[in-house]
Amino acid sequence: MLDLTTQDWTAIALSLRIAVVATLVTLPFGIAIALLLARKDFWGKSLVDALVHLPLVLPPVVTGYLLLIVLGRRAPVGAFLADHFGIVFSFRWTGAVISCGVMAFPLMVRAIRLSIEAIDRRLEDAAATLGANSAWRFATVTLPLALPGIIAGAMLAFARALGEFGATITFVSNIPGETQTISAAIYTLTQVPGGDAAALQLVVIAVVISLAALVASEWLARRATARLHGA
Amino acid sequence: MRTRLVAILVLLVTLAAAPSAAAQDGVTVFAAASLRNALDRVNAAFSRTTGIRVTASYAASSALAKQIVQGAPAEVYVSANLKWMDFLEQEKLLVPGSRIDLLGNTLVLIAPQTSGYDKVDIRQGFNIAMLAGDGRIAVSDTRSVPAGLYAKAALQSLGVWRAAEPKLAQAENVRATLAYVARGETPIGIVYFTDAKVEPKVKIIGTFPPGSHPPIIYPAAAVAGSRHPNVTRYLHFLQTPAARTIFERFGFRFLTPPKAS
Numbered sequence: 162m163l164d165l166t167t168q169d170w171t172a173i174a175l176s177l178r179i180a181v182v183a184t185l186v187t188l189p190f191g192i193a194i195a196l197l198l199a200r201k202d203f204w205g206k207s208l209v210d211a212l213v214h215l216p217l218v219l220p221p222v223v224t225g226y227l228l229l230i231v232l233g234r235r236a237p238v239g240a241f242l243a244d245h246f247g248i249v250f251s252f253r254w255t256g257a258v259i260s261c262g263v264m265a266f267p268l269m270v271r272a273i274r275l276s277i278e279a280i281d282r283r284l285e286d287a288a289a290t291l292g293a294n295s296a297w298r299f300a301t302v303t304l305p306l307a308l309p310g311i312i313a314g315a316m317l318a319f320a321r322a323l324g325e326f327g328a329t330i331t332f333v334s335n336i337p338g339e340t341q342t343i344s345a346a347i348y349t350l351t352q353v354p355g356g357d358a359a360a361l362q363l364v365v366i367a368v369v370i371s372l373a374a375l376v377a378s379e380w381l382a383r384r385a386t387a388r389l390h391g392a
Numbered sequence: 393m394r395t396r397l398v399a400i401l402v403l404l405v406t407l408a409a410a411p412s413a414a415a416q417d418g419v420t421v422f423a424a425a426s427l428r429n430a431l432d433r434v435n436a437a438f439s440r441t442t443g444i445r446v447t448a449s450y451a452a453s454s455a456l457a458k459q460i461v462q463g464a465p466a467e468v469y470v471s472a473n474l475k476w477m478d479f480l481e482q483e484k485l486l487v488p489g490s491r492i493d494l495l496g497n498t499l500v501l502i503a504p505q506t507s508g509y510d511k512v513d514i515r516q517g518f519n520i521a522m523l524a525g526d527g528r529i530a531v532s533d534t535r536s537v538p539a540g541l542y543a544k545a546a547l548q549s550l551g552v553w554r555a556a557e558p559k560l561a562q563a564e565n566v567r568a569t570l571a572y573v574a575r576g577e578t579p580i581g582i583v584y585f586t587d588a589k590v591e592p593k594v595k596i597i598g599t600f601p602p603g604s605h606p607p608i609i610y611p612a613a614a615v616a617g618s619r620h621p622n623v624t625r626y627l628h629f630l631q632t633p634a635a636r637t638i639f640e641r642f643g644f645r646f647l648t649p650p651k652a653s
Binding site: 234 | 457458476527533536562564568576577
């Protein structure tokens with residue numbers, strides 16, 4: 162029934178790997194920035210807010226191109242990283258992780274920020290009066306209360322990273338085994354006469370994976386909320 | 393207030409209708425990406441001489457063939473290899489008898505202008521892996537794009553495909569391949585001679601022996617369903633000495649016997 166080549170399976174595995182790594186890598190930054198935007202007021206706050214949301218409104222290809230001129234092999238930051246640390250993003254899956262992470266970041270921050278803002282500050286104040294310092298309060302009160310939002314943010318980011326195409330193909334192009342994700346594989350197949358059957362199969366798989374991710378996130382979020390309010 | 397709104401709507405509708413009226417008496421050309429600079433000049437010359445507007449869409453010949461099969465409104469198709477023209481012919485999408493072999497080209501090895509590489513002797517078993525180093529070799533998609541198909545054929549016949557294949561960075565058309573090398577993303581790349589000529593940021597470090605790949609031929613033809621008089625004039629113009637001068641200036645070889653203007 163499913164007649165996929167090894168290259169197709171590689172694309173699927175690569176998409177999942179890149180999406181998972183991108184989500185995990187951006188999660189600490191997402192929580193930190195969400196906390197900052199939700200709790201602190203500082204000069205330049207609206208600028209930070211705008212920068213965080215920039216990948217959401219810029220055309221993905223533009224974001225990819227910006228990454229290219231900053232992190233490309235001959236670009237300022239990219240050349241520095243390559244020469245001093247041996248870190249290269251061009252045509253590597255690590256570059257794909259960066260582009261997917263950047264595109265997914267605003268969605269993650271929004272979801273987490275909303276849930277942090279919804280936390281009853283009095284619970285944290287109560288913990289403070291009982292002697293908890295800010296780090297302890299964050300770990301034992303804020304974080305668990307924000308968990309449904311963090312899970313939602315992470316799943317949104319995962320789904321966005323899984324489907325990311327424009328920025329990735331502009332930044333790290335389309336190398337089978339390294340940067341050819343499901344979207345890029347489908348795109349390549351649609352560019353060739355006769356590739357439609359194979360493209361359709363990949364499309365079905367992409368839909369199944371995305372649905373599975375959505376169902377899983379719903380279930381996780383509901384469990385987290387139940388534990389907060391129930392037990 | 394109401395009349396103002398109606399006036400604006402009428403204006404918008406007229407504006408929306410206008411461009412499609414103008415497109416009626418033009419020629420729509422789908423051409424291989426490598427033809428961009430040269431064909432733009434030829435099209436401008438054609439418009440100046442005949443007053444007929446030309447709209448050109450440049451992409452990989454394979455992608456264009458796919459679009460034509462799906463019903464894209466192309467009237468003339470110029471491919472970078474015979475394969476995709478044959479494909480359209482089999483699908484009965486060409487005007488019978490309109491097909492001509494127009495241009496020829498050469499396959500070259502390029503490097504960024506700042507590269508330390510100078511002259512590479514491209515022959516049987518040449519060490520392409522060493523030239524790539526820990527970087528990649530920029531080529532066009534070797535499964536469908538003409539420049540990639542020629543490159544793969546050349547690398548195979550020279551006995552270096554096994555060494556080169558894992559190091560390939562495949563782009564979706566030959567100009568994207570050119571851009572990789574121009575930006576210094578890859579240390580070497582394989583494009584047409586005519587592409588290297590228009591990009592000052594790359595230099596040619598070697599030429600592939602013509603016998604190492606199928607002859608590079610650009611066929612041109614009218615797409616079935618095109619408007620007859622304009623298209624015939626256009627295809628005729630492509631074969632005149634005026635067009636020939638332009639194509640040869642960009643480095644193409646002119647294959648058809650030139651027709652009188």
